[in-house]
Amino acid sequence: MKDKGSLWAACTQACTRVCRPRPQTSSPRPLRTSPLPFLRVCAPSFNALTTRHDLRSYLLHFSLGRLAFPDVRLFRMTQLFRDMRLYGNIILLLLGATVLGITAYWASIFLPNIRHDYSIFALIVPALTILLLLVGLQWSTPRTEAFFLFVFGVLWLAMASWTTDIIGNTQCDSLSTQTVPTKSGTLSTRSWCYEMRVVQAFSWMIFCLYAIFLYILISLTTRAKALGRPYAWAEPIIELPWFGQWPGWPEGQYLPQNGMYQFPYAYPAGQPMAYAASAQPQMAPGYVIQQNPGHSVVIQPGVGGQPPTITQIPGSVSSV
Template identity: 50%
Template sequence: MTVRFATYRIVFYVGVFLLSGTILGLDAHFASIFLPHLHPDFTIFALLIPSLTIFTFLLSLQFAQPRTEALTLFILWALWLSMASWATDIIGNVQCDALTTETMPTKNGEIRQREFCYEMKVIQAFSWMLFVLFTAAFGILLALVNQAERFGRPDIWYEPIQELGWFGEFPGYYNHNQQGMVQYPMQYAYPMQGYPMQQGYVQGQQPIYSIQQGPNGQPLVAQVPVVQTI
């Protein structure tokens, strides 16, 4: 796993955990004062989505491939879009500061509408933030997989997610402080059929390109000509 890819992926996961945990905590408060008879649809939905996100990401930290990661990101992207849209439909353009003495019923009494409004605004904002994060993560994942395929890893979809490199970096695990070199012959040279080789004839083969990892993980390509004397 490249250092930068590992770091950015962990940062993304931590951000999703924090935002999802905040929404889960706020909606748990709604569940304690509303369920089972008041506002059950949104309250239950808002409990399931962050819980599913946290549970799925805990599994994905240990076991993931680019194909499973892409499917997970797409499903959660759709769920958080639904969550954000539903929260926006409920709270709309309500100005929380304008609510002063208004109250709304709960299963054990009443709650101030201003308090409910502020909590819903946080749920709405964080849901949209998660939707944006999943959109960016899905696009970056597809770009990195496409890059890995161009670097000669056609089966990267089925390999561990740790094999992906960041932009400009080779896929595959490596030590960031070591230099690795892989040579890829660009073409193969074949002797001409029907023409005998004479002694001392110099046959020039197609050049071999040496692809070497640079100090920051970027590929460095150098041509290495090979000449064979027959």
């Protein structure tokens, strides 16, 4: 097998992958074509790889049925979703902190006898929002995030509606000499009206952001689940790919651990698999894909999580 490289393939539930043999040449050369349009395949000899301990570059992502070779960029998760989520949380923190500052001032001048219910509610909602955002920055899963996005979206909708009901269609500019009572005196109605308008606008804005974030989260999670991540709702939320990206391997599961590569979503379904950096990879215990010289390997997906069907078809080898 020194003159012919070994190619490994994994299959998805929707398509068949065909691996063509490497032409017999004196030096490693890339194949002319590839069964995957987005994949550039370069297959050096297997013996050379084992000698250089370079097999760690050969990763099989069974959940998507993709191949990875030393000179191939795998379509994997980047930091884009993590950054976008961080920016969104920062915006929510700034808006919530502004509302909390105004409502805390109201509580200091109105409570406990004036506007009791509204003042307390207007304090609780932004305070809980900031607390949960700080906790969510440390750890969260898509299902817990979706739950809290829905709950706080409803709370901010109630906050915006209540504020709108109180302020109504009042024109703040026309309030010049009027005052509102406080627990220790009076407050300019114009100032109070402007503050109410700020709280009203920010409350509606936060509600809209929560609705948008919930839609994006559901879209990305269902997309990742459809692309081969059956437990996407329970995995850490930072592992979600952004739109146009393929799901990557979960942190701590697909990354090398003690010299081994872990693949929890292998064939048969549910059986974990690992291969060392100095050994030949296997699809699952007992399934070794060894390409015969001059043959093409055809891997067809199994039905209902069963092992794939592997067929080697004789064929001519095209030179580059």
